[in-house]
Amino acid sequence: ELKVEQNPLFLSMQEGKNYTIYCNYSTTSDRLYWYRQDPGKSLESLFVLLSNGAVKQEGRLMASLDTKARLSTLHITAAVHDLSATYFCAVGLGLSGNQFYFGTGTSLTVIP
Amino acid sequence: EPEVTQTPSHQVTQMGQEVILRCVPISNHLYFYWYRQILGQKVEFLVSFYNNEISEKSEIFDDQFSVERPDGSNFTLKIRSTKLEDSAMYFCASSSWTGNNQPQHFGDGTRLSIL
Numbered sequence: 001e002l003k004v005e006q007n008p009l010f011l012s013m014q015e016g017k018n019y020t021i022y023c024n025y026s027t028t029s030d031r032l033y034w035y036r037q038d039p040g041k042s043l044e045s046l047f048v049l050l051s052n053g054a055v056k057q058e059g060r061l062m063a064s065l066d067t068k069a070r071l072s073t074l075h076i077t078a079a080v081h082d083l084s085a086t087y088f089c090a091v092g093l094g095l096s097g098n099q100f101y102f103g104t105g106t107s108l109t110v111i112p
Numbered sequence: 113e114p115e116v117t118q119t120p121s122h123q124v125t126q127m128g129q130e131v132i133l134r135c136v137p138i139s140n141h142l143y144f145y146w147y148r149q150i151l152g153q154k155v156e157f158l159v160s161f162y163n164n165e166i167s168e169k170s171e172i173f174d175d176q177f178s179v180e181r182p183d184g185s186n187f188t189l190k191i192r193s194t195k196l197e198d199s200a201m202y203f204c205a206s207s208s209w210t211g212n213n214q215p216q217h218f219g220d221g222t223r224l225s226i227l
Contacts, residue, residue, distance in 0.1 A: 004154075033215055042203065043155070045215035088155065094168045098143060098207065100216060102155040 002027050004091050006103040013079050014111050021074040021106045023089035031092030032065050032072045033100065036085045043088065047074075079110045114138045116219035118204050124225045125194055133189045133222045135204030144187045145205040145216055146179065148172070155203065161187065191224075199226045 003026040013019050023032070030051055035043040047056045049065035049072060056063050060083065062075045072089055086107045090100040117136045125131045137144050146158040159169040161179055178190045187206075191198055201223050205216040 035218075042220045043205075043218040045217065048215050090155075094160070096160070096162075096167060098145070098160050098216070099157045099168050099170070100145075100147070100155075101157065104154050 002091075002093070002101055004089065004101050004103040006087075006089060006106045008106060009104060010107050010109075012109045012111060013076075015080055016078050018078065019076050021076070021087055021108075023072040023074070023103050025070050025072075025089075025091045025101075025103075027070075027091070027093065028067075029070075029091045029093055029097075030065075030067045031097050033090045033092065034063050034072070034074055035088045035090060035102075037088060037105075038085050046087075074106075076108075079108075081110045081112055084108055084110045114140075116204055116206055116217050118202075118219035118222050120222060121220065122223045122225070124227060127194055127196060127226050129194055130190065130192050131194055131224065133191075133202050133204075133224070135187045135189070135219055136185050137187055137204065137206030138208075138217055139185070141206035141208050141217070143167075143207045143216075144179075144181070145207075146189045147203045147205065147218075148200040149203065149221075150200045158189075194224075194226045196226050199224055 007022045032049040034047040047063040052067040054065045065072045086105045089103040144161040149155045159173045160167045201221045203221045204219045207214040207216045
């Protein structure tokens, strides 16, 4: 059974601090996606990671992929309140790679 | 910026009834998807659709479910004989012509409540 696990599930951090969210998956894949979801809202695409060693950065967020370790990280630098949301990683599987298997989600709260 | 639109935003249906959830994908996208998210749980893949046919589906997508692209813009999910456990948020998504390796763009979802 495929598992996509995120750690931690809940994260409360102060503004200005740094933290990393981890996404482990149990099968071979070189397609990893990060999404953000605000309460009651849809999923917003943040990053697309398509190869081992891929690193992408946007603002205070940086994502990386280690396909050998089956691990992706989402690093938050100098958190601000606007980053409060739930973050999901998703592994692309299936014949076309378009079956997205989502992780359990990490609920991030940034405290002023 | 183009977006995926879903209607209705909230659907309340009696158990046993049929429901149709509607989606308008981004206009130049060719790959379409349905996902569901039971309250407080992760997002689950249901089905992908390309070139007017199902390309892949999950174990969740059994005979109770069907999808259709009735015209050039709409993409629908039909759920027959609804059950209480079908209550969830249903997300439609689409991706561009390249299909593979593209992020899927999600709509705001339809909250389905089965009574």
